[in-house]
Amino acid sequence: MRPFWVIFLKEVREASRDRRTLLTSFLLPILLVPLLVLGFPALARRQEKALWEKPAKVAIVGEEARELIAEGLRMGILEEVPGRVSEVDIQRGRVDVILAVPPDYRERLHAGKAAVTVIFDGLEPRSAVAKEKLLRILTTSLLRYARAPVVSPPAIQERNLAVERQTGNVVLANLLPFLVAVWAVLGGMHSAVDVAAGEKERGTLESLLVTPPSRLQLLLGKFLAVLATTIVAILLVLGSTLVALRWIAPSPVGVPSGLRFGVGTFGVLLWIAFLLSSLTSGLALTLSLLSRSIREAQQYLIPLYLVVALPGMAVQFLSRWQREPWAYLLPVFNTLFAARALLLQVLQGEHLLLMTLTSALYAAGAFTLAWYAFSREDVVFRA
Amino acid sequence: MMHEAITVEGLSKWFGRFPAVRNLSFTCARGEVLGLLGPNGAGKTTTLRILATVLRPTSGVARVLGYDVVRQAREVRRSIGVLTEHSGLYGRLTPRELLWYFGRLYGLPEEVLAKRVAFLLETLDLGEVADKPAEGLSRGTRQKVALARALVHNPPVLLLDEPTFGLDVFAARQVREFIRQFREEGRAILLSTHLMEEAERLCDRVAILNHGRLIALGTLEELRRASGLGRLEEIFLRAVGDDPAEPSSQNREMDTCGDLPTGNAPGRKG
Numbered sequence: 001m002r003p004f005w006v007i008f009l010k011e012v013r014e015a016s017r018d019r020r021t022l023l024t025s026f027l028l029p030i031l032l033v034p035l036l037v038l039g040f041p042a043l044a045r046r047q048e049k050a051l052w053e054k055p056a057k058v059a060i061v062g063e064e065a066r067e068l069i070a071e072g073l074r075m076g077i078l079e080e081v082p083g084r085v086s087e088v089d090i091q092r093g094r095v096d097v098i099l100a101v102p103p104d105y106r107e108r109l110h111a112g113k114a115a116v117t118v119i120f121d122g123l124e125p126r127s128a129v130a131k132e133k134l135l136r137i138l139t140t141s142l143l144r145y146a147r148a149p150v151v152s153p154p155a156i157q158e159r160n161l162a163v164e165r166q167t168g169n170v171v172l173a174n175l176l177p178f179l180v181a182v183w184a185v186l187g188g189m190h191s192a193v194d195v196a197a198g199e200k201e202r203g204t205l206e207s208l209l210v211t212p213p214s215r216l217q218l219l220l221g222k223f224l225a226v227l228a229t230t231i232v233a234i235l236l237v238l239g240s241t242l243v244a245l246r247w248i249a250p251s252p253v254g255v256p257s258g259l260r261f262g263v264g265t266f267g268v269l270l271w272i273a274f275l276l277s278s279l280t281s282g283l284a285l286t287l288s289l290l291s292r293s294i295r296e297a298q299q300y301l302i303p304l305y306l307v308v309a310l311p312g313m314a315v316q317f318l319s320r321w322q323r324e325p326w327a328y329l330l331p332v333f334n335t336l337f338a339a340r341a342l343l344l345q346v347l348q349g350e351h352l353l354l355m356t357l358t359s360a361l362y363a364a365g366a367f368t369l370a371w372y373a374f375s376r377e378d379v380v381f382r383a
Numbered sequence: 384m385m386h387e388a389i390t391v392e393g394l395s396k397w398f399g400r401f402p403a404v405r406n407l408s409f410t411c412a413r414g415e416v417l418g419l420l421g422p423n424g425a426g427k428t429t430t431l432r433i434l435a436t437v438l439r440p441t442s443g444v445a446r447v448l449g450y451d452v453v454r455q456a457r458e459v460r461r462s463i464g465v466l467t468e469h470s471g472l473y474g475r476l477t478p479r480e481l482l483w484y485f486g487r488l489y490g491l492p493e494e495v496l497a498k499r500v501a502f503l504l505e506t507l508d509l510g511e512v513a514d515k516p517a518e519g520l521s522r523g524t525r526q527k528v529a530l531a532r533a534l535v536h537n538p539p540v541l542l543l544d545e546p547t548f549g550l551d552v553f554a555a556r557q558v559r560e561f562i563r564q565f566r567e568e569g570r571a572i573l574l575s576t577h578l579m580e581e582a583e584r585l586c587d588r589v590a591i592l593n594h595g596r597l598i599a600l601g602t603l604e605e606l607r608r609a610s611g612l613g614r615l616e617e618i619f620l621r622a623v624g625d626d627p628a629e630p631s632s633q634n635r636e637m638d639t640c641g642d643l644p645t646g647n648a649p650g651r652k653g
Contacts, residue, residue, distance in 0.1 A: 003487075010480075018475060077476045203471070206465070210437060211488040212487055212489060
């Protein structure tokens with residue numbers, strides 16, 4: 001048996017007997033994730049409430065459109081964005097919603113065939129809320145036509161830039177990257193602490209270092225053990241999230257019957273989680289190696305947890321970056337953007353490739369750091 | 384077959400500007416117990432760690448069975464069994480699992496390892512606790528498990544750092560018996576200790592270190608003859624001075640060999 005497998009199997013055996021690892025990596029995802037899924041709608045509602053209190057940025061195409069929403073503009077519910085706009089401006093966040101009337105609007109109105117078009121992005125909370133505000137203003141405004149029986153009021157056409165298949169997974173797309181980010185650190189945290197700082201504290205590291213395998217072999221075994229614990233935790237997170245969304249709380253979070261999560265999506269998501277976990281496992285192992293004791297290692301790992309978990313929370317609010325290639329170069333963010341885009345079924349092949357290459361590079365860097373630390377006398381015998 | 388199992392020549396180790404070991408030379412033969420004596424910070428553990436290949440010497444040469452500890456570290460590690468100062472065990476593993484783990488790391492074939500584990504558990508009287516988690520074992524039993532771990536690959540050279548530290552009288556006595564037995568088996572044993580009585584009972588020769596330097600080396604008889612003192616403790620105190628933290632004038636004299644031998648000829652067991 002190769003030495004790194006010997007190390008790996010021993011570390012996994014020890015982890016399976018460690019109550020802290022069992023609790024954090026395995027039990028917590030099963031128990032806590034459904035609660036988070038249930039709590040997620042409350043967060044979404046808070047965000048929506050805040051958006052209702054801010055004026056919505058509306059772009060107007062056609063002078064007649066301005067008359068239709070004049071009341072809303074005057075009351076400050078809506079705010080006009082001047083200049084030429086396009087649908088891309090909604091996705092980039094410059095505009096929340098577009099109200100367009102055709103050039104022959106007046107002729108159509110007299111003919112009783114007029115229609116106004118509301119363009120929005122149902123995936124963007126700010127755009128979805130802006131559309132609701134605009135519709136309310138429009139409905140009030142169009143009531144005037146009811147008092148003029150000779151003319152039929154114009155119809156309102158809604159155009160959602162998010163395709164139907166995207167909206168089905170929107171909750172999952174907002175929730176899962178955060179949960180994956182959290183457990184990419186939390187899942188392997190105790191394992192990382194145990195296999196390095198724990199060995200130092202117990203005085204077992206020196207006994208291991210005097211065995212024939214190279215430091216690289218020893219480190220590889222430990223790294224794989226941390227990675228395996230992390231991946232198992234993430235698998236449990238994915239499983240319990242899907243169970244919670246399908247059977248525990250499908251309606252409150254608005255997950256429709258169109259929830260799509262096929263084998264292909266699952267496979268790619270696991271690949272993304274693997275890349276992120278490789279980076280976090282390497283970093284956690286490095287920090288643990290640099291620590292004198294278990295307690296010190298735990299203190300070092302808290303900032304790492306924040307550095308990874310906060311982007312997990314932020315990606316849904318930075319969704320316009322998701323379409324930019326440079327976003328797939330940023331460590332941690334690249335995997336989380338990819339996971340979100342994947343769940344929305346808008347992940348582009350070149351973005352996946354870019355994310356894979358950069359993540360592999362970052363993970364290799366983290367492992368090299370751990371190897372460097374493990375090769376240093378002053379780190380290994382730091383007392 | 385070469386007689387010397389361990390050869391150290393002009394060995395030095397500096398940690399930054401601190402000299403932990405300075406120009407150390409000695410040898411240890413097969414079937415010999417060489418005691419490394421010295422106060423805390425004398426360089427005993429550093430010397431053992433260099434020989435165990437986990438620290439690189441700043442200068443000088445150290446060889447185990449002819450293998451250089453820097454250039455042939457893997458061969459050295461295959462030849463040595465090490466009992467470290469803090470012989471911690473993996474608390475969630477049983478002694479049997481621990482021996483299998485280390486045996487596999489030493490690359491022993493499964494059938495050989497199975498026999499070796501059974502032999503060690505029986506020889507060190509660990510049969511009853513073989514399948515109990517190590518975290519529940521007494522200190523003495525844990526030390527025996529640590530010894531078994533150091534012996535799992537049947538090494539010809541043993542580096543033992545304070546093997547009886549913290550043990551009760553009975554456990555310490557049992558460990559000393561094992562060390563004698565290992566010597567009878569022809570192993571070379573480098574034993575670091577600060578217990579004079581233990582050194583007197585176990586060691587064929589004694590090397591006294593202070594401030595990283597070798598200040599005396601020889602059989603007990605040679606040291607007694609040279610110093611005119613009877614007990615090792617008296618010889619030791621004269622060698623290191625009353626305050627080992629600061630070299631006394633007498634100690635400085637010892638640093639330049641003084642009246643005690645620092646010869647390198649391997650002594651024979653008595």
